[in-house]
Amino acid sequence: xxxxxxSREVKAVVLDDGETVRYATKRILIGPDQGAGNFVMRLxxxxxxxxxxYHSHPWEHAVFILSGExxxxxxxxxxxxxAGDFVFVPPMDEHQFLNAGSVPFEFLCLVPVSGEG
Amino acid sequence: xxxxxxSREVKAVVLDDGETVRYATKRILIGPDQGAGNFVMRLxxxxxxxxxxYHSHPWEHAVFILSGExxxxxxxxxxxxxAGDFVFVPPMDEHQFLNAGSVPFEFLCLVPVSGEG
Numbered sequence: 001x002x003x004x005x006x007s008r009e010v011k012a013v014v015l016d017d018g019e020t021v022r023y024a025t026k027r028i029l030i031g032p033d034q035g036a037g038n039f040v041m042r043l044x045x046x047x048x049x050x051x052x053x054y055h056s057h058p059w060e061h062a063v064f065i066l067s068g069e070x071x072x073x074x075x076x077x078x079x080x081x082x083a084g085d086f087v088f089v090p091p092m093d094e095h096q097f098l099n100a101g102s103v104p105f106e107f108l109c110l111v112p113v114s115g116e117g
Numbered sequence: 118x119x120x121x122x123x124s125r126e127v128k129a130v131v132l133d134d135g136e137t138v139r140y141a142t143k144r145i146l147i148g149p150d151q152g153a154g155n156f157v158m159r160l161x162x163x164x165x166x167x168x169x170x171y172h173s174h175p176w177e178h179a180v181f182i183l184s185g186e187x188x189x190x191x192x193x194x195x196x197x198x199x200a201g202d203f204v205f206v207p208p209m210d211e212h213q214f215l216n217a218g219s220v221p222f223e224f225l226c227l228v229p230v231s232g233e234g
Contacts, residue, residue, distance in 0.1 A: 001191070001192075001207065001210065002189060002191040002196065002204065002205070002206050002207070002210055002212055003204070003205050004189065004196050004198055004202055004203065004204040004205075005202065005203055006201060006202055007181075007201045007202070007203055008201060029181070029203040030179045030203055030205045034205045035177075035205065035207050036177060036179060036205060037177070038155070038156065038177065038229050039155065039156050039179065039227065039229075041179045041181065041203065041227070060152075060153060060154070060155065062147045062153060062156065062158045062227070064124075064146070064158065064181075064225055066183075072119060072121065074118070074119040075118075079119065079121050081121055084123060084124050084125060085121055085122065085123055085124070086121065086122055086124055086146040086147055086158065087119065087120070087121040088119070088120050088121075088147045088151045088152065088153060089119050090118070090119070090152050093118065093119055095119055108181055108225070110156065110158070110179070110227055112155050112156075
């Protein structure tokens with residue numbers, strides 16, 4: 001059955017680890033719990049000063065920026081991104097997302113089911 | 118290598134078939150051409166009066182509404198959707214997307230690579 005929902009009504013999980021991940025939350029919008037067998041749609045919010053960790057893993061990211069301004073750091077460079085931009089992170093590429101502004105930086109990040117643990 | 122781009126700068130392909138698909142365009146933001154091996158991120162724009170066809174197929178859709186107001190028709194019901202809503206269409210479920218307003222109705226629709234021909 002086709003299902004829908006409002007992203008704001010999905011529980012936001014705080015990701016901060018007191019070290020490398022700061023002012024960050026994640027909402028899982030579509031995944032195995034909704035019957036999705038191939039990939040998972042997550043919505044990340046980085047508040048002012050927020051960031052994900054600088055890391056890599058065997059799965060890719062398909063990202064779409066919803067609001068705010070951010071920086072994507074990867075090997076040897078930084079990319080400025082804002083609403084309407086898309087980002088593809090190949091498997092095993094180092095990457096980090098940072099809020100570069102003063103309002104929440106929000107983006108969708110899709111991964112294969114194997115990448116959402 | 119991490120890549121990014123602006124969705125507005127991606128070529129929009131007109132989908133209108135003069136029959137079941139009206140006032141509709143598609144942009145492929147992330148797919149095999151960008152190195153994505155698992156799934157494809159497409160951005161659809163339905164202008165006022167626009168719609169996709171009512172159909173089904175063996176692959177699922179993971180959808181996120183970016184702007185405007187729309188209706189998702191599926192077996193036995195219609196769902197009103199707007200910016201910030203997500204929609205999951207399971208494999209083989211009948212579905213159709215329609216613009217229900219007077220401004221462009223835009224949404225991301227992700228499919229497995231097998232679903233983007």
